[in-house]
Amino acid sequence: MGIPVWKQGRTSGEVTGLEDCMGCARCIVSCPTDALAIQDVRNLFRPALRQNASHLLKREPNGSIPRGEIVYRPPVERKHDWQEVAQPFSQQALQLQADRCLDCGVPGCRNACPLGNFIPDWLAATARGDWRQAAELVHATSPLPEVCGTICPQHRLCESGCTRGRLEGAVHIGMVEKSIANQALEAGWRMHEPIRRNSHSAAVIGAGPAGLSCAERLNRAGMSVIVYDRSDKIGGLLQSAVPKFKLDKRLLQRRQAILEQVGVRFSLNTSIDAEMLADLLEKHDAVFLGLGAQKSRSVDLPGKDLPGVEQAIGWLHETNRGARASMSGKHVLVLGGGDSAMDCARSAIRLGAKVSIAYRGPEEHLRASPLETDLAREEGVEFYFDHTPLECTGSGAVCGVRFKTPRGNPHISADSIILAMGQQASPPSWLSGFGIATESDGRIRADERGRTTHPSIWAGGDNTHGPDLAVMAMAAGRKAAEDILAGINGFETMRRQA
Numbered sequence: 393m394g395i396p397v398w399k400q401g402r403t404s405g406e407v408t409g410l411e412d413c414m415g416c417a418r419c420i421v422s423c424p425t426d427a428l429a430i431q432d433v434r435n436l437f438r439p440a441l442r443q444n445a446s447h448l449l450k451r452e453p454n455g456s457i458p459r460g461e462i463v464y465r466p467p468v469e470r471k472h473d474w475q476e477v478a479q480p481f482s483q484q485a486l487q488l489q490a491d492r493c494l495d496c497g498v499p500g501c502r503n504a505c506p507l508g509n510f511i512p513d514w515l516a517a518t519a520r521g522d523w524r525q526a527a528e529l530v531h532a533t534s535p536l537p538e539v540c541g542t543i544c545p546q547h548r549l550c551e552s553g554c555t556r557g558r559l560e561g562a563v564h565i566g567m568v569e570k571s572i573a574n575q576a577l578e579a580g581w582r583m584h585e586p587i588r589r590n591s592h593s594a595a596v597i598g599a600g601p602a603g604l605s606c607a608e609r610l611n612r613a614g615m616s617v618i619v620y621d622r623s624d625k626i627g628g629l630l631q632s633a634v635p636k637f638k639l640d641k642r643l644l645q646r647r648q649a650i651l652e653q654v655g656v657r658f659s660l661n662t663s664i665d666a667e668m669l670a671d672l673l674e675k676h677d678a679v680f681l682g683l684g685a686q687k688s689r690s691v692d693l694p695g696k697d698l699p700g701v702e703q704a705i706g707w708l709h710e711t712n713r714g715a716r717a718s719m720s721g722k723h724v725l726v727l728g729g730g731d732s733a734m735d736c737a738r739s740a741i742r743l744g745a746k747v748s749i750a751y752r753g754p755e756e757h758l759r760a761s762p763l764e765t766d767l768a769r770e771e772g773v774e775f776y777f778d779h780t781p782l783e784c785t786g787s788g789a790v791c792g793v794r795f796k797t798p799r800g801n802p803h804i805s806a807d808s809i810i811l812a813m814g815q816q817a818s819p820p821s822w823l824s825g826f827g828i829a830t831e832s833d834g835r836i837r838a839d840e841r842g843r844t845t846h847p848s849i850w851a852g853g854d855n856t857h858g859p860d861l862a863v864m865a866m867a868a869g870r871k872a873a874e875d876i877l878a879g880i881n882g883f884e885t886m887r888r889q890a
């Protein structure tokens with residue numbers, strides 16, 4: 393932390409031995425957890441006195457507030473509706489939870505967040521009740537904080553880096569982030585329009601998390617941005633594949649309105665073809681591709697083409713748009729072990745079906761987050777582990793799946809089979825006509841700045857790194873935007889100097 397030392401140790405400027413300590417106690421007063429204490433000669437006869445940061449700074453020890461438990465609506469209630477299942481904290485409880493932040497010298501939470509969010513700063517603003525400043529800070533690095541706060545797996549991102557997590561439970565970062573965005577937006581807070589527009593423009597293809605992130609960053613820097621999407625709604629898979637009980641779609645509608653207010657234009661219901669891309673390259677300084685990875689991974693499973701066998705992404709899309717009839721009395725069998733499998737299973741429960749998930753490995757290898765698995769189980773989903781599917785059975789229509797297990801080859805009957813075995817990128821083949829190279833698995837080739845093999849086309853998100861978290865796509869979209877801006881700013885500087 394830059395604390396000066398005697399320089400008598402092995403390494404100049406670092407404390408490597410007792411002889412380096414000058415007894416200044418700066419390390420003690422900098423320690424937020426009161427883990428360090430100093431004993432000085434004036435208190436030699438008071439061994440019970442612990443001179444830690446709280447004692448020296450005369451502050452309340454920062455350890456009295458426990459991590460609050462998130463309350464989920466009872467399964468008997470929530471499995472009959474499509475509302476979000478987690479109950480929000482009260483305002484007062486939220487401020488108390490935010491106040492648990494120790495403001496560590498090196499913020500592990502920020503380092504673990506793919507967006508590098510200013511987490512300790514917005515936690516401090518929330519603890520003070522300054523929602524306006526918290527909203528400014530939370531939007532400084534994230535285009536969709538209310539979405540990230542809701543669907544990020546915080547236990548393996550920001551909250552995994554929280555110092556208190558190692559002591560007595562991490563700060564509720566996601567819950568606070570979501571609440572900041574919701575409270576501020578409901579109270580009328582809005583993002584700022586760019587101070588100055590410049591003459592540059594960009595076209596973003598795909599209104600998923602990567603595209604929205606890129607568009608927001610470019611727009612903020614003063615570029616004119618238009619976002620194209622073949623769907624009539626923004627969000628990409630957030631809109632079509634994430635169930636409503638995990639993400640209220642009105643949040644995406646609200647975010648579209650906010651982005652429009654600050655100048656981002658949307659052209660929805662618009663499919664881009666080769667001719668249009670050529671036109672966009674003529675008109676704009678940069679084109680960003682955020683096409684996602686929406687094609688289901690092909691699996692070698694006999695009987696997978698029988699009626700009654702569906703791919704998870706298509707099944708969720710139909711269900712999310714309300715086009716699926718009640719499944720009461722039916723048995724739905726989901727094959728897979730990731731979050732999509734849980735999403736399908738929990739959606740089928742809400743449609744009235746009896747639902748089972750069969751996964752080829754043991755429970756501890758499930759890719760789905762433990763919370764999702766617990767919620768699914770509470771809602772009545774039955775699990776079969778170590779079940780590797782051999783074939784979908786049936787003639788005319790599917791009637792079940794035969795599995796290989798350590799104990800034999802059982803058959804599980806079902807009326808409907810959902811294959812939740814992942815997605816892959818599948819960009820249009822005509823992109824190669826623009827010199828865009830792809831990898832053997834279909835991903836668009838791009839470097840870490842999002843540069844493709846075409847000088848004016850950038851790409852990021854699932855279409856370059858494969859299916860991943862929405863927050864990773866947002867980070868990739870922003871990185872590409874930074875690179876586009878660096879190129880434009882460099883060009884401007886050269887022009888001014890010429």
Ligand code: SF4
Binds near residue numbers: 504507511540550551
């Ligand atoms: S974006 Fe995700 S990882 Fe980052 S602070 Fe928010 S919830 Fe945590």
